[in-house]
Amino acid sequence: MENNEELFCIGCGSKIQSENKDELGYTPQSAIEKGLETDELYCQRCFRLRHYNEIADVSLTDDDFLRLLNQIGSSDALIVNVIDIFDFNGSIIPGLHRFVGDNEILLVGNKVDLLPKSVKRSKVKDWLRQEANKQGLRPVDVMLTSASKGYEVDELLDLINKYRKGRDVYVVGVTNVGKSTLINKIIQQQTGINELITTSRFPGTTLDKIEIPFDDDKNLIDTPGIIHNYQMAHFLKGKSLKFASPKKEIKPKVYQLNEGQTIFLGALARFDYISGGKTGVVAYLDNDLMLHRTKTENADKFYEKHAGGLLQPPYNDEMNDFPELVRFEFKITEKSDIVFSGLGWITVKENTIVAGWAPKGVSVVVRRAMV
Incomplete structure (x- = not known):
């Protein structure tokens, strides 16, 4: 801080300082200036506490x-x-x-x-x-x-x-x-x-x-938000994160699939239609997430070649840290949702066999259809 005026956090009363990140009352200089303009000056910790679901998670053991x-x-x-x-x-x-x-x-x-x-x-x-x-x-x-x-x-x-x-x-x-x-x-x-x-x-x-x-x-x-480590958001960063938390009304996408067809959800996940005759599926995902249909028999090679490029997000510079996709197979006996945790779901009809793939550590589950 450049002046000698003592400033205090209106959240916890700590004396505001911008020198030591590890000490109470730390606030970046830019945030101090902004806080003085709005008469809402918080230390960084209280600012994050106020917004901890959106700005910084409070990690609970x-x-x-x-x-x-x-x-x-x-x-x-x-x-x-x-x-x-x-x-x-x-x-x-x-x-x-x-x-x-x-x-x-x-x-x-x-x-x-x-x-x-x-x-x-x-x-x-x-x-x-x-x-x-x-x-x-x-x-x-x-x-x-x-x-x-x-x-x-x-x-x-x-x-x-x-x-x-x-x-x-x-x-x-x-x-x-x-x-x-x-x-x-x-x-x-x-x-x-x-x-x-x-x-x-x-x-x-x-x-x-x-x-x-x-x-x-x-x-x-x-109370602080409890962290679920198997949500997709924990494996994403930067601009990829927005696909795990849509902000606008979802526009469902309908696909007519034959047996042995695959839909890639960017490079984040994958849906395989294995058997059950020609069928329609409906995808409920972020409107801007790129979906790509291909033959299941070629899907592994296609992913290996195009993940981070034609298939994105994640983007090329993020693929090194992105986990491999793991397969979950389901026999569907009633109209159901195949849920990719934290990303969305694909609704499938009864009497079909399908598989969902997600990054290692992210769950794929089947549930009774919501819609």
């Missing part, structure tokens, strides 16, 4: 995760579990039902704006409830929102107030489900935008939590 879940289970609270509708399987928290105790769960499906408008919202809610039941969750209610668009945030607040019955509310979710965006929308609705800067942290714990007070001395408690 397994022990931290268990401690957080046990703390929730021993509290008398309403649990608001935010999931990403576009990545349901990648955003469900394994074993959550074992830790919440007798606490009720309100399941919130975020990013509903990504689904085609032709999809009936009532059908999606029924689907979410049934899929949650398979995971052992029995939500007291299911709600659809779009945090980025502010869709039905008032209705969500009404539901929270209906079910919390004078209790604290814990908001839980994995990273990248848009939880912090949703919380910020709730804060705006509750208190007006100026109150965003007064959110406080629990001191003396390795878990960063943000408390937003209700009118009755209880709190809405935002």
Whole structure:
């Protein structure tokens, strides 16, 4: 900092400094100047904490995760579990039902704006409830929102107030489900935008939590995003990352396939149609992701030759660090989605055999069709 004026972070009170990244209060000089212009000066840590689902993940160890879940289970609270509708399987928290105790769960499906408008919202809610039941969750209610668009945030607040019955509310979710965006929308609705800067942290714990007070001395408690390592986003960087988190309504792409045909999803993943006669499949993926159809018998060589070039993303300079693709085969007995975790899905008809390929470490699963 060039002047002698002492500045303090409005998030945690630390003295702002731009010399040592490892010390409290560190903020880059450019951010200090911007913060002074807007009267919202945060240290880098608080800035990231405010935006930790979008800017910088808060990494929880397994022990931290268990401690957080046990703390929730021993509290008398309403649990608001935010999931990403576009990545349901990648955003469900394994074993959550074992830790919440007798606490009720309100399941919130975020990013509903990504689904085609032709999809009936009532059908999606029924689907979410049934899929949650398979995971052992029995939500007291299911709600659809779009945090980025502010869709039905008032209705969500009404539901929270209906079910919390004078209790604290814990908001839980994995990273990248848009939880912090949703919380910020709730804060705006509750208190007006100026109150965003007064959110406080629990001191003396390795878990960063943000408390937003209700009118009755209880709190809405935002918890750090839990990291799922098998999501596609963890293997992508730079401009490739946008394909794992679409921002616009998905336009489904329909393909008529013969047996022995393959669709490449850039170089990120691959879908093989093995048997079942001529059939139609529907791809629900980022609108800008390049899909390429070829014969399955030539697919291995095609990938080896064109990954990073004709098939992208990832791009040539990213392929060295990109894991090999691993194959998962499925025998389909009912209309189903083949889900590439964190990327999207391809809907296939019954009585077919298909295979999905994804980077080693990323899951490919089959589920009852959403649409």
